[in-house]
Amino acid sequence: MSAAPVLNPFSLFFASIFTSNILLANFLGMCSFISISKDGKSSNGLGFAVTVVLGITSAVNWAVLHFVLIPLQLEYLRYIVFIITIAATVQILEMIIDRVSQALYMSLGIFLPLITVNCAILGVSLFIDIRAYTFVQSVIYGVGSGLGWWLAIAALSAIRKKTDKSPVPAGLKGPGITMITIGFMAMAFMGFSGMLQVQ
Amino acid sequence: MVPFAYFTAPLAVGAISAALAALISVTDKIVNNYGDIDVAINDGKKELTIKGGQPLLFGLAEEGIFIPSACGGRGSCGTCKVQVSTDIGPVMPTELPFLEKKELEEGIRLSCQIKLKQPLSIAIPEELFNVRDYIGIVERINDVTHDIKEVYVKLPDDTDVTFVSGQYGQFEVPPYDKVKEATMRAYSMSSPPSDTKHLEFLIRLVPGGIVTTYVHTNLQEGQKIRVVGPFGDFYVRDTDMAMICVAGGSGMAPFKSIFQNRIDDGTINDRDIWYFFGARTKKDLFYLDWLYELDRTYERFHFIPALSEPQAEDEWDGPTGLITEVLGSYLQETIPTEQAKEGYLCGSPGMLDACMAVMQQHKMDPERIYFDKFA
Numbered sequence: 001m002s003a004a005p006v007l008n009p010f011s012l013f014f015a016s017i018f019t020s021n022i023l024l025a026n027f028l029g030m031c032s033f034i035s036i037s038k039d040g041k042s043s044n045g046l047g048f049a050v051t052v053v054l055g056i057t058s059a060v061n062w063a064v065l066h067f068v069l070i071p072l073q074l075e076y077l078r079y080i081v082f083i084i085t086i087a088a089t090v091q092i093l094e095m096i097i098d099r100v101s102q103a104l105y106m107s108l109g110i111f112l113p114l115i116t117v118n119c120a121i122l123g124v125s126l127f128i129d130i131r132a133y134t135f136v137q138s139v140i141y142g143v144g145s146g147l148g149w150w151l152a153i154a155a156l157s158a159i160r161k162k163t164d165k166s167p168v169p170a171g172l173k174g175p176g177i178t179m180i181t182i183g184f185m186a187m188a189f190m191g192f193s194g195m196l197q198v199q
Numbered sequence: 200m201v202p203f204a205y206f207t208a209p210l211a212v213g214a215i216s217a218a219l220a221a222l223i224s225v226t227d228k229i230v231n232n233y234g235d236i237d238v239a240i241n242d243g244k245k246e247l248t249i250k251g252g253q254p255l256l257f258g259l260a261e262e263g264i265f266i267p268s269a270c271g272g273r274g275s276c277g278t279c280k281v282q283v284s285t286d287i288g289p290v291m292p293t294e295l296p297f298l299e300k301k302e303l304e305e306g307i308r309l310s311c312q313i314k315l316k317q318p319l320s321i322a323i324p325e326e327l328f329n330v331r332d333y334i335g336i337v338e339r340i341n342d343v344t345h346d347i348k349e350v351y352v353k354l355p356d357d358t359d360v361t362f363v364s365g366q367y368g369q370f371e372v373p374p375y376d377k378v379k380e381a382t383m384r385a386y387s388m389s390s391p392p393s394d395t396k397h398l399e400f401l402i403r404l405v406p407g408g409i410v411t412t413y414v415h416t417n418l419q420e421g422q423k424i425r426v427v428g429p430f431g432d433f434y435v436r437d438t439d440m441a442m443i444c445v446a447g448g449s450g451m452a453p454f455k456s457i458f459q460n461r462i463d464d465g466t467i468n469d470r471d472i473w474y475f476f477g478a479r480t481k482k483d484l485f486y487l488d489w490l491y492e493l494d495r496t497y498e499r500f501h502f503i504p505a506l507s508e509p510q511a512e513d514e515w516d517g518p519t520g521l522i523t524e525v526l527g528s529y530l531q532e533t534i535p536t537e538q539a540k541e542g543y544l545c546g547s548p549g550m551l552d553a554c555m556a557v558m559q560q561h562k563m564d565p566e567r568i569y570f571d572k573f574a
Contacts, residue, residue, distance in 0.1 A: 069211070102316075106288060
């Protein structure tokens with residue numbers, strides 16, 4: 001494992017949103033990305049939820065990794081442990097949102113359990129380990145990745161709104177044209193990668 | 200490495216899981232603690248204070264108000280509707296399939312899906328205040344015909360049951376043979392409301408019926424039995440029109456209660472009552488002595504039993520034919536055409552639909568035909 005890369009927080013934040021977008025550069029979290037982007041309102045709800053959960057789990061998993069797993073030489077357990085913490089975080093978050101805001105609960109309610117199995121969430125926690133981020137970097141990277149995911153799904157849902165009404169060849173309607181769209185988006189985001197590299 | 204090394208992995212995972220589980224349950228205790236919630240029912244006619252955080256349906260049941268629910272709060276039957284006038288946020292996706300557009304506008308919600316979080320103001324049908332959950336004791340079981348049993352249930356000593364003749368109770372039988380869970384079915388009370396310590400039901404054996412089979416084969420006198428009620432809107436409307444009552448089989452039950460009630464309060468002779476009772480053969484007829492006596496005693500009470508398939512040994516000299524035919528001929532020839540009438544029907548869906556058609560043929564107002572259909 002290399003030493004923590006020296007990155008200024010702003011660069012990392014920017015990179016995690018644009019140049020290393022978790023969806024369009026790493027292709028993580030695709031399932032809900034494709035299915036939910038049908039609807040603009042739900043996309044924003046899910047994007048927000050992913051951002052919140054990523055922000056929290058990146059902090060929690062960093063702590064678990066550095067205070068429990070690394071001292072006990074149990075890093076090989078990180079997959080299972082990260083999943084457990086993510087599930088618990090989502091559970092707690094759901095209870096708190098239910099209490100605090102009924103409106104938010106209604107818009108997120110059905111997406112929150114979905115997030116537990118969103119690979120972008122686990123992916124971010126694993127990148128934190130692989131890239132040996134510090135705590136602050138982890139949280140910035142987590143929130144940034146969430147915002148990046150949100151940006152991507154919001155963009156895709158807006159594009160799908162257009163393609164729904166466009167003269168798409170019959171065989172490509174629905175998932176077909178969506179996959180092609182995602183490919184173009186990924187290429188467009190690759191244009192950012194010359195600016196910064198965080199791999 | 201120390202020998203303990205083998206245990207560090209399971210211990211670590213176990214400890215982390217335990218810590219998170221503890222955190223979840225602590226959060227649940229803090230976050231889901233809504234304290235006591237005030238619930239005002241029907242414009243404050245009843246004010247309740249219920250422990251928050253639970254579904255409204257269960258909270259009301261704790262306080263002895265039973266909203267009808269067939270699925271037990273799982274959100275799959277859609278019967279536990281209540282009107283909520285407090286703004287408690289948008290309708291849940293789990294409620295939507297059960298609510299019509301008009302109900303959504305009126306603020307109807309499923310009480311099993313609403314969590315008690317804030318003071319609520321709700322409206323429920325007034326008669327639900329009387330609904331109770333009783334554990335009674337089967338005092339008597341009589342065979343009134345070859346396939347109908349009269350089950351007389353004694354309620355706990357400290358109860359005074361309140362119901363209106365014609366209403367029904369949910370009768371629960373325990374699991375038996377291949378039936379794995381307690382099962383409830385609705386039966387009309389055949390006892391009069393004046394008997395506040397007992398409820399009587401007429402239960403006909405339906406081949407393959409879970410509750411009827413149990414009642415006819417397993418139910419013993421002295422056995423404890425659960426009854427929830429009363430429910431239903433099949434009761435006599437307060438008018439002076441002639442009552443045209445039609446029943447078949449155990450459809451006798453609500454009428455037994457209705458007639459006895461009118462005898463008890465002295466109103467039996469206040470309006471014309473025509474009671475048509477349909478059966479196949481003489482062995483399907485019951486309570487004949489009592490009903491003939493009413494017919495003789497009260498000038499305005501008319502009892503017309505009819506057999507559709509009288510046997511030679513029945514020596515039947517009364518009306519013969521389907522009850523609809525008998526009803527039709529009486530409406531045609533005997534009962535004055537110009538007299539205003541109300542219809543009261545209790546029996547199988549087929550019989551009810553046929554009677555409804557006959558009544559409408561004879562210019563009876565469908566709005567004034569009330570029925571209790573066997574489900």
